[in-house]
Amino acid sequence: MLRTQMQRIIMLFAIVFVMLPLTNVTAAEPIDEIRQLIKDHYIDDVPDSVLLRNTGKEIINGLDPHSEYMTKQEYEAFINGIEQRIVGIGVVLEESENGIKVISVIKDGPAFKAGIVPGDIITHVGDTSLKGKSVQVAVPLISGKENTYVSLTVLREKTEKPINMSIRRAEIHLPTVESEMLGGNIGYIRLNSFSTDSGKEMEKAIQSLAGAGGFIVDIRNNGGGYITAAQEIAGFFPGVEQAFQLREKNKKPEIYPSVYQKQKIDGPVSLLVNEYSASASEMVAVNLKEQKAATLYGKNTYGKGTMQSMYAFNNGSVLKMTTARFYSPKGIAVDKVGVSPDVKTLVNEELTTAHYDQLVMTLKGYKAFPTLEKVKTTKTFTVSMTKDMDWRQLGKNAVQLIEIGGKESSIRIEVKDGKTIEVIPEYPLQSGKKYMLIIHPAWKDKLGNGMKHGIYLDVTVR
Structure with missing residues (x-):
């Protein structure tokens, strides 16, 4: 056990943050406390050859990739990332063999506008190589004061040469x-x-x-x-x-x-x-x-x-260490x-x-018609019935045109004759998108007979 009193606060990144104010360590690195914490709480046994290394970062480098010894500034950046409080370029990062990999890009943030995409590997910030560096090391280099610029070198799959770009930092507003x-x-x-x-x-x-x-x-x-x-x-x-x-x-x-x-x-x-x-x-x-x-x-x-515990020391540094699976x-x-x-x-x-699957689940008893492939963005849909219809029964929700992965499209319906109507989108369809046209069994013919079942068909737009 540690010689000093610890207060543990548990949270997860699959993380457990353990906030440990420890005795009288103020300026010096709490190396003995780090060693003892590892012995008592690290998920696996650690050899003495690792524990006897000279610095906290050297010791933690001998553990798993998700354990880290952070300065006060690195810790603050880490917490801000979880809480979505970001001043930087708007990316989510992880360690990679050749640098720091971008795993997601915040929409409309500086990186998004500059063309950064998930899978990109940032190899350098300015002249500083990120090879072998942790995310905690990379974040302070990439982030900075609002409206300042950061120069990045990026490797992208299927691109032969590195990409150099300068991105202006900004405050990122990302809702949880x-x-x-x-x-x-x-x-x-x-x-x-x-x-x-x-x-x-x-x-x-x-x-x-x-x-x-x-x-x-x-x-x-x-x-x-x-x-x-x-x-x-x-x-x-x-x-x-x-x-x-x-x-x-x-x-x-x-x-x-x-x-x-x-x-x-x-x-x-x-x-x-x-x-x-x-x-x-x-x-x-x-x-x-x-x-x-x-x-x-x-x-x-x-x-x-794995779950990590966070141990905070009086000198402001924090140990993030894997303590559970x-x-x-x-x-x-x-x-x-x-x-x-x-x-x-x-x-x-x-x-x-x-x-698409959820939409189909709501259409039990409906018949699926053949797909309309590669229609024009200005497509008008013609619906023909076998009998003369009482179009007065035609309600505004009788026909739906839904963009798959998006919202319902506004349409208007024009009666052409007793058996035919046209479904006209109010706005052009989106190129490359897929839609579903649904005709609900809400209509009756002139003898008062209703439709036996609804129909739906897929529409792809060229």
Whole structure:
């Protein structure tokens, strides 16, 4: 045990932050305390050849990639990242062999406007190489004062030469939770981080989507956050009473409950994941999959099934150290294997696939007609019936045109004759997009006989 009193505060990135004000260490590096913490709490045994290294960073470099000894400034930048408080260029990063990899780019931020894309590897900041450097080292170099510039060298897949660019830093405003109603009355919620306000923001998002027939929850590119936020998010899903299982050093496995939420997500749920969904995102994903509370769409997740504790010292430095591995409540492993989706999709087709499937679920008894391929953006749809119709019964919701992965398109209906109408989009269709045209069985012929079933057909736009 440490000779000094410790106060532990637990949180998760699949992280546990343990805030430990320690005795009289003010300026000198608390090397002895670091060694003792590793002996007592690090998830695996560490050889003396590592523990006897001269500095805290040298010792931590001998542990797993998710352990780190941070200065006060590095720690503040780390926390700001989780809480979505960012002054910089607007990217989410991870370590890579040749530098620091960009795993997501904040929409409309400086990096987005400069053309940075997920998968890019930042090899240099100015003349400083990032090869072998941690994210905690890279962040202070890339970030800085608002309206100043940073020069980056970027490697991009399928691009032979490095790309040099200068990007102006800015304050990034990224909400923790974003939401909107998609076409067909499907609620869409994007969770960007598991931060301190994620639970409250999630509740607001669900309330704003009242009446939704189904939900799509998007945790793609979400690198994690606090363990308590993962417990809170799990509580919004009906029937999910347990959040995860933790296995710490020399302790029995312990199952942690979800946080009860009065507000629930009703209806079918699709959960979007990709290879950059990590840590607390995977904690939620493996749980919902195990409990059959959601259908997972996308790619296999990152595979970070470890939890880190944060120990803060009086000199302002912080030790982030892996102290546990997490599993699903029933014991499904995540570390180094990730969470596999129920429905594998192509890259960037997670949302459209999930939206399409949810729409089809609402159309039971409808007949699927052949797809209209590569129509013009100015396409007008002609609907012909076999009998003379009483078009006075034609309501405004009898026909829907829905962009897959987007909203319902505004249309107007013109009667051509007793058997034919035209469905005319109010605005041009989007090139490269896919739509669904739905004709609901709401019409009657002139003898008062109703349609036996509705129909739907897919439309692709060239």
